[in-house]
Structure formats: structure tokens, C-alpha cells
Amino acid sequence: MPSPVAHFHAVVPAGGAGTRLWPLSRAGAPKFLLDLTGTGRTLLQGTVDRLLPLTGPGGVLVVTGERHAAAVAAQLPELGASDVLAEPSPRDSMAAIGLAAAVLLERHGEDVVLGSFAADHIIDGAEAFEQTVREGVTAARAGYVVTVGIAATGPSTAFGYVRSGEALGVEGAPSARHAAGFTEKPDAETAAAYLATGEYRWNAGMFLVRARVLLDHLAAQLPPLHDGLREIARAWDGPERAEVLARVWPGLTKIAIDHAIAEPVAAAGGVAVVPGDFTWDDVGDFASLGSLLAAPSAADGSADDDGSRTLGDDTGVLRIDTAGALVVGGSARTVTVIGVPDVVVVDTPDALLVTTRAHAQTVKSAVDGWRARGREDLV
Numbered sequence: 001m002p003s004p005v006a007h008f009h010a011v012v013p014a015g016g017a018g019t020r021l022w023p024l025s026r027a028g029a030p031k032f033l034l035d036l037t038g039t040g041r042t043l044l045q046g047t048v049d050r051l052l053p054l055t056g057p058g059g060v061l062v063v064t065g066e067r068h069a070a071a072v073a074a075q076l077p078e079l080g081a082s083d084v085l086a087e088p089s090p091r092d093s094m095a096a097i098g099l100a101a102a103v104l105l106e107r108h109g110e111d112v113v114l115g116s117f118a119a120d121h122i123i124d125g126a127e128a129f130e131q132t133v134r135e136g137v138t139a140a141r142a143g144y145v146v147t148v149g150i151a152a153t154g155p156s157t158a159f160g161y162v163r164s165g166e167a168l169g170v171e172g173a174p175s176a177r178h179a180a181g182f183t184e185k186p187d188a189e190t191a192a193a194y195l196a197t198g199e200y201r202w203n204a205g206m207f208l209v210r211a212r213v214l215l216d217h218l219a220a221q222l223p224p225l226h227d228g229l230r231e232i233a234r235a236w237d238g239p240e241r242a243e244v245l246a247r248v249w250p251g252l253t254k255i256a257i258d259h260a261i262a263e264p265v266a267a268a269g270g271v272a273v274v275p276g277d278f279t280w281d282d283v284g285d286f287a288s289l290g291s292l293l294a295a296p297s298a299a300d301g302s303a304d305d306d307g308s309r310t311l312g313d314d315t316g317v318l319r320i321d322t323a324g325a326l327v328v329g330g331s332a333r334t335v336t337v338i339g340v341p342d343v344v345v346v347d348t349p350d351a352l353l354v355t356t357r358a359h360a361q362t363v364k365s366a367v368d369g370w371r372a373r374g375r376e377d378l379v
């Protein structure tokens, strides 16, 4: 068991809907509340399991929508009531993480270093993760906004790209480098050009920074958002929280932390990057989910792995000659797939999805399509 990192608090913004995983993921049951690995732990639980040993008890703060706060608390009985911050409405990741930073500053003072970690990622390699966090916190103490860089395996347009520059030279953080640039979700051509240089890594969506430093950057970049969050944080643990939230929250600027802080601060030389040499996946769609699921064991008689997978209880799923297929059973009926390679079949009690791995990114348009037909009950 690793020893906790002094003054380190983890923040878990849990707000994304995960529309590319519809109909598994719904507005009422977003991706982070689901067990997508078949391990019996949801993505949110896995995230907190990974962080608590590094922060120690009471060191993890989850920021989520009011609608999901009760489910989050129920999944995480190890957290205290004040460790779940409920937002009245989604205002994007800067408001969520900024609120946590401001509340941590009020509660614990100037020494707090926060690490923000998405609620819906899969990470394998606890030791490498711990090493990255320790180095990241050390670099953050020196005043940097620290990102974690993942070795890019393709020109994805779903991620931010961070360019590694000179070594940072901070004692205790030997692998930290200056970020010579940060670009949030470049277009395909730019992403390919970045990849070709060999100097860029994907931004893992993790930020380590002193709470005070983050808020000072926010004050410089977006003063109204900073002031609103500070006002809310001052009232958070007192009797005026509801009144201040109702008055201030709806007017907060809706912006991602990547645009609000990472891009401008990197341009000014204030961002560092530590490599994340652990297995990382943001489980963005069914293609990546299919690739993540473990091969069936030889004991199942499936030693010849054809890349096809079943998620969850496979007693009701029969796959025959379906190389590369992903089948998710979940309703009372059985599912049989024969002779359709690379197909994705997701069966739930009220919605059935049939698509292909190649169309995995397009699944989010199903949510738009059903919504346009007035079927809010399905999304």
C-alpha cells in the first residue's frame, strides 16, 4: 500500500454523459456509474480506488450533477457527505474543477495540491500511476500546472495534445518536462502532423496544480468565473450555500479547463508534462471498449482468440463466427450473433443497438436522433 502524498487532494469531475456508449450509458445512468470492465466495480469506483491510497482518507472530492449525487454517494460509502459536491447544472470541466479548487482552499488552506482525474477512465499499472502522480505533485509544488502525457498511438481528434519541451529540472520530478505547447482536440490533419514529429503526447485529462495557482490563473484568464466560484466556495460549508448557488451558478462561463487554463498557460510557459507510462483508456466508444475486454480464457474453450467479446454475463449470449464483434446482453432475452464480423450488438430492456466497430464514433447521433423524435425516455 503506497503512503499518502502530503497535502494532496484528488478531485474527480463526474459529469460527462458518454453518449457514444448509448444505450448502455444514458443521461440518468452515465458512463462513470457503470461497470464496463466486468470487474464488479464501476468506472467511478475504480477511479476512487486508485486515488484514496495516494491521498489518504478524506482526500477525494467528487464533483457531480445534483441528479447523480445520490448515486455517487451510494457507490462510494467510503466518502463523507462533504466529499461530494453537487452542481445545480453542468457548466463544463473548468467550473467543476475550479469549484473543487476553491472549496479545498477554503477548507485546507494554501498548501493544497490538487490532482484532477476523470471519473470514467480505465487505468492499469498502479505503480506507474503512483510514480506519475508523485512526480506531478512535486512539479505542481514548484508552481506549474502539470499535465500527464500518454504515448499517442494514432492521430485521434478526441484528445488534447501536449508537446514535451526541455527538462523541468525540479528535484524529485526527474521525468517532468516543460510543455512547449498544448492544443485541445486538433483537427485530423494537425493531429497527424503532431504525431509525425514524435514530440507530442495525448493529454490524459489529468491536471496537478496547487489550488492557489489554479485559481490565480483563472483570475487572470476569466475573472468573472473565478470570482463566482470563490463566492460560491466561501458559502459552501455554511447556511447560505443554496442561496449563493442559485444566484451565481447559472451565470458561470461554460468552458473546458483545457481551453480556459491549459492552452493559454502553456503558451506562457507555465505548464509541465509528466509521462503517464501506464495503460490508459478513456473508453470513448464501443470500439475501444471491445479492445479493452480481456480475451476469454482457454478454459472457456476459446483459446483461438478471434477478437470478439461479450460484456457482462455471457450465459445469454451466443457468438458464432463473429471475429471482432462486441456483444452486450442485458435484457431478459438471449442474443445470438452468427457470421457477422466486427458487429456491435448492445441489447438493453428498452433499446437495441446494432452497428459496427467502424461506426463506433457515430453512435452519439442515435442520442440526437431519438431526442429529435421526443424520446427523452430513451436517452
Ligand SMILES: Nc1nc2c(ncn2[C@@H]2O[C@H](COP(=O)(O)OP(=O)(O)O[C@H]3O[C@H](CO)[C@@H](O)[C@H](O)[C@@H]3O)[C@@H](O)[C@H]2O)c(=O)[nH]1
Residues within 6 Å of the ligand: 012, 013, 014, 015, 016, 063, 064, 065, 087, 089, 090, 091, 092, 093, 096, 117, 118, 119, 120, 158, 159, 160, 161, 184, 185, 202, 203, 204, 205, 206, 258, 282
Ligand atoms: N462535474 C462535472 N464534470 C464535468 C463536466 N463536464 C465535464 N466534466 C468531467 O470532466 C472530465 C473531462 O471532461 P470531458 O468533457 O469528458 O472531456 P474530454 O472531451 O474527454 O476531453 C478531456 O479529456 C481528454 C482525455 O480523455 C483529454 O485528451 C482532453 O484534452 C480533455 O482534457 C470528465 O471526467 C467529465 O466527466 C461538468 O459540467 N460537470
